[in-house]
Amino acid sequence: MSNTKIAKQTPSRTPEQQAAIDARVLKYKPEWAKSHPGIWETIEQPTKDAVSRLSPPSPERAGKMCSMISAFLAWCWRGGIEPNLEAAFQPDLVARYAKSLAKGSRRTIRANLTRWGTTLTRKAPWPPPEDEYERSDPAERYSNAQMKNWLRLVKSQPTKQMSQLLEASILLGTGVGLKGAPASTVKGTHVTRDDRGVFVSVNGRSIPCLAIYEDRLWDLASRCGDSLLVGKPNSVNSTLYRLVDPDLGESISFARLRMTWLFEVLKWAAPMQSVLQAAGIKSAHSIDHLFKLLPQIDENEEIEYLRGVKS
Numbered sequence: 001m002s003n004t005k006i007a008k009q010t011p012s013r014t015p016e017q018q019a020a021i022d023a024r025v026l027k028y029k030p031e032w033a034k035s036h037p038g039i040w041e042t043i044e045q046p047t048k049d050a051v052s053r054l055s056p057p058s059p060e061r062a063g064k065m066c067s068m069i070s071a072f073l074a075w076c077w078r079g080g081i082e083p084n085l086e087a088a089f090q091p092d093l094v095a096r097y098a099k100s101l102a103k104g105s106r107r108t109i110r111a112n113l114t115r116w117g118t119t120l121t122r123k124a125p126w127p128p129p130e131d132e133y134e135r136s137d138p139a140e141r142y143s144n145a146q147m148k149n150w151l152r153l154v155k156s157q158p159t160k161q162m163s164q165l166l167e168a169s170i171l172l173g174t175g176v177g178l179k180g181a182p183a184s185t186v187k188g189t190h191v192t193r194d195d196r197g198v199f200v201s202v203n204g205r206s207i208p209c210l211a212i213y214e215d216r217l218w219d220l221a222s223r224c225g226d227s228l229l230v231g232k233p234n235s236v237n238s239t240l241y242r243l244v245d246p247d248l249g250e251s252i253s254f255a256r257l258r259m260t261w262l263f264e265v266l267k268w269a270a271p272m273q274s275v276l277q278a279a280g281i282k283s284a285h286s287i288d289h290l291f292k293l294l295p296q297i298d299e300n301e302e303i304e305y306l307r308g309v310k311s
Helices: 015-027 037-054 059-078 091-099 103-120 144-156 160-173 211-224 233-240 254-268 271-279 284-293 299-307
Strands: 191-194 197-202 205-208
Touching: 015 037, 015 059, 037 059, 037 103, 059 091, 059 103, 091 103, 103 254, 144 160, 160 211, 160 254, 191 211, 197 211
Parallel strands: none
Antiparallel strands: 191 197, 197 205
């Protein structure tokens, strides 16, 4: 039983509205708590105390605040930091946590945690230094171990729809390199196979799938037929946000899936890495005008590179 102390009723809310908010906070429990009950038991009270002190304006907002703060406190706990609010809501910790998130969500989450931290702490040195965070940081790729874990979690989702969404997102993001928007339009009939490999047709392009994922993608496409691989098109982003890796305490990200695909493709077509290192260049942006001058390679050879089988 939670001992959370609910914030005093805000004058602009009716007693019924405040009761609904209080109930949402008291009943909140993240999906990942089922597989990591010990972590949730440790951070439950600080999470609910924080949200109650912040006086959310609605039950929906209270749920989102619980989700963001619990994920942050779980990350702190795994890093050996006591999950009390004064210790956790430090500028440097919030900045470090933000950098570990997907590029699409880090700005919003960091801004929220920063704003809340000024209310929840008394000694933390807010605001943080301006140079602690660079907005232009690219999304990080998933490691091989992380990808194996995401694939393992496909079968453990609570519904068939969420399992399909997670599997399709992995295969289209890491297997083909699609962003979330185009991935949400791919049907089973858009996936074809010939003696060269498995291909996905999207926006007039035919993109080969990495060889390590093509059998699984072909199987999913065969099962879906004329239906969307991700399931319902309008629920992709909101549903993906709920797909949390218990070990990471974070949602899966199409940006990171796509970056993982880019890494694999560049790894197999490796000469670019050597050229950049030899030239002392950190980014290919300054030499992008040279790419159009490079000799064109054979189509079949290009497909082998993009399937990750070119040696």
